[in-house]
Amino acid sequence: MSTAATTTPAPSGRFQKREIRWWSSLLWPVAGLALLLIFNAFFTPNFFHLEVRDGRLYGVLVDILNHGSKVMLLALGMALVIATAGVDLSVGAVMAIAGAVAAQLINKAGVPFPVVIGATLGVAVLAGCWNGLLVGLFKVQPIVATLILMVAGRGVAQLITDGQIITFDDARLTYIGNGSFVGLPFPVWLSMGMLAVTVVLTRKTAVGLFIESVGDNQTASTYSGIRAGQVKFLVYAFSGLCAGLAGLVAASNIKCADSNHAGLFLELDAILAVVIGGTSLTGGRFFLVGSIVGALFIQTLTTTMYMRNVSADVAPVPKALAILIVCVLQSPTARKKMTGFFRRRNAS
Amino acid sequence: MENDSKALLEIRGLAKSFPGVKALQGVDFTVRRGEVHALMGENGAGKSTLIKVLTGVYPRDAGIVRLEGTEIRPTSPKSAEALGISTVYQEVNLIPQLSVAENICLGRQPTRLGLIRWGAMARHAEAALARLDLKLDVKQQLSACSIAIQQMVAIARALDVSAKLLILDEPTSSLDENEVEELFKIIRKLRAEGLGIVIVTHFLDQVYAIADRITVLRDGQLVGEYEAAKLPRMDLVTRMIGKELSQLAPKQTTESVEASAPKREPFVEFRQCGRTGSIAPMDLTIGKGEILGLAGLLGSGRTETARLMFGIDKIQTGEMFVDGKSAAFKSPGEAIRAGFAFTPENRKSDGIIPHLSIRENIVLALQARQGVAKAISRKQQDEIVDKFIKVLGISTPGPEQLVMNLSGGNQQKVLLARWLATQPRLLILDEPTRGIDVGAKAEILKLVQSLGKDGVSILFISSELEEVVRYSERVVVLRDRAKVGELTGSQITEEGIMHTIAAPQSK
DSSP, X not given: OOOOSSOOOOOOGGGOOXXXXXXXXXXXXXXXXXXXXXXXXXXXXXXXXXXXXXXXXXXXXXXXHHHHHHHHHHHHHHHHHHHTTOOOXXXXXXXXXXXXXXXXXXXXXXXXXXXHHHHHHHHHHHHHHHHHIIIIXXXXXXXXXXXXXXXXXXXXXXXXXXXXXXXXXXXXHHHHHHOEETTEEHHHHHHHHHHHHHHIIIIISSHHHHHHHHHHOHHHHHHTTOOHHHHXXXXXXXXXXXXHHHHHHHHHHHTEEOTTTTTTTHHHHHHHHHHHTTOOTTOSOOOHHHHHHHHHXXXXXXHHHHHTTOOTTTTHHHHHHHHHHHHHHHOHHHHHHHHHHHHHHHHO | OOOOTTEEEEEEEEEEEETTEEEEEEEEEEEETTEEEEEEOOTTSSHHHHHHHHTTSSOOSEEEEEETTEEOOOOSHHHHHHHTEEEEXXXXXXXXXXXXXXXXXXXXXXXXXXXXXXXXXHHHHHHHHHTTTOOOOTTSBGGGSOHHHHHHHHHHHHXXXXXXXXXXXXXXXXXOHHHHHHHHHHHHHHHHXXXXXXXXXXXXXXXXXXXXXXXXXEXXXXXXXXXXXXXXXXXXXXXXXXXXXXXXXXXOOHHHHHHTOOOOOEEEEEEEEEETTTEEEEEEEEETTOEEEEEOOTTSSHHHHHHHHTTXXXXXXXXXXXXXXXXXXXXHHHHHXXXXXXXXXXXXXXXXXXXXXXXHHHHHHHHHHHOSSSOOOHHHHHHHHHHHHHHHTOOOSOTTSBGGGSOHHHHHHHHHHHHHTXXXXXXXXXXXXXXXXXXXXXXXXXXXXXXHHTTOEEEEEOSOHHHHHHHOSEEEEEETTEEEEEEEGGGOSHHHHHHHHHSOOOO
């Protein structure tokens, strides 16, 4: 076999393994988060204060992890959906449905706890499958397909709860949102566990490759034998599962199912977390750890506002500003312009 | 510094690097007024990069670019246009859903009080086309025009901004012979008007038909500038690929193919397979280890036949047999499991996964066939990928490079590797050498031949008759989306194929 006519530059392939790109993609969200933490270290008293009471860790940082866990859970499913060049707007509504199902079942005498959890998650996955069917099989545009459930979902939740706010005080169910395990709140363990499960599911099997390939070039993926419809169906179903878990946490937090407010606007936070994490809305490469960092960034920002007594009405403005900065930092165009600017300054 | 009084564009010592690749190094390039200058080189030689630097897509790392004696530094295609450098790209860069007039005037529509003056726009567009001796209804939608007309509309648009230098990047790759002649007429006219014209093309015939001067690049470096009339064709090829052609193309004449057309067991059989609006019912047989050529003009149904065979489109009439057993593929996945493989004509949109690495692109089809659960281990992946990078001579700094950063020829090799990794029994190659340099072309064709010898059946689709004639054992000729003939043995000549295409219709 004759060699290529062009001479190959010295191979440096061994230094270009995925791991390195994986970390470099993490650079910007982590930098944003670090900046925020440094700001708080200087200007927000007690931000880094931690103490152990009754074998449980307390402090602002723990609160951030705890409260951020819902968006973290949603972001995992959302990252996969966005990687297929889709979006799932229904996750907030699915959270409400999940909460409603759990609250209704737990209050029924004689329903074993595992059945409650199983049924709740089952319903959430079913909701995800509905989205998946619309997008994967009927080729409805994702934004439209999931908008249907986003609008209708809260109505479904109302139907389940008969329009009431259903309270419960089952110790096992309230543990999910309020309990602690080895010093840390249970929701933190739950979201970390889901991160691990998602990483293994996508990176130890070929699922991740197929998702990225379908998101990057669906035609070419189909021609290579990948069933794009199936891949899409799966990611929406998975996003439903994540929303179900987040819904359980949300309901358990307040010990009731509030169909109107559970998970309200959280779909937007989840999308934002994924984008901050480096996954492009046009599909392709996805970054799970990045999405988690993105979710933490959003939660840290919210907590900072709260601790600095920014009124809840004004809080979205500085939040939007901070997010804008992170997103601009991520834009390749903006980065090029900035490096160009510094280079010119150094030259002159 | 030499000062050529007629020089319109002078580039000296141009350099541009990308991570891991020196795309251009110390390149000089001069275009004079009233000349057609061909920019030649293999894929990866740096032609595209040169043009992109010139048109402001990339900033340059070093070097001087002068237009009419003044140094320029375009920062975007728009600023290059303002300076008088206009480009018409390989893929026609227009908006098919808009009218011809809108396409010509897009971005600089005549307006009054912020409203478009449609009449003035139409007149303006007509005037722009008239400069090319072209008269057409400028209000019709662009997509209704033939590719050739679209190409000319693109040129009209480029010239409309008082261009001094016109760059044509592969302008003829989707045109037929008459259309090419039309285009050349226009180029000659513009040359007479004193425009400097840079043309990038892979067709040697066309270079000699139109170019006054030739600049050859290789591996991002300047090989030389020559007067076309004084550079024999052989020398040009040698300079482009840096080795003798005879080394690349095996001098395999008719003997081996013709003498022994062995009796082959059929592998794939079409029995009156067809699809409405796609291709008329036809019979077709591909033997085991046979290279079957599929010839015909653009739009004659070659790609449609491939899509039918590969399960992309469903067969509506007739029946397909694989290994003598009836088979009806509902998806490419099923075809792949039957041992089929398909490299599509349009590499960029249907072939590569641009933002994934070479490694991921290569293992994709094999992994898809094995299913989600049986992940190919990273170690196996690396073995497969290293093997094919070596065997196919894929030129890259490493397997983790994104495929989008490779040249066309290397992308095609990656696609071939993707399929060879599945050890296919039938390889459908749709225009495998389109837009690829001479060297890579020869390598790919050699590979096709050796695969045939290994017992892989090949359906070979190419619009270059010479290739079809040279490598096919049998040739099926298509015209107007129907099979019109089948040639074997000594009938397989370029003339024979053209006769079959041109023969009066039987029905």
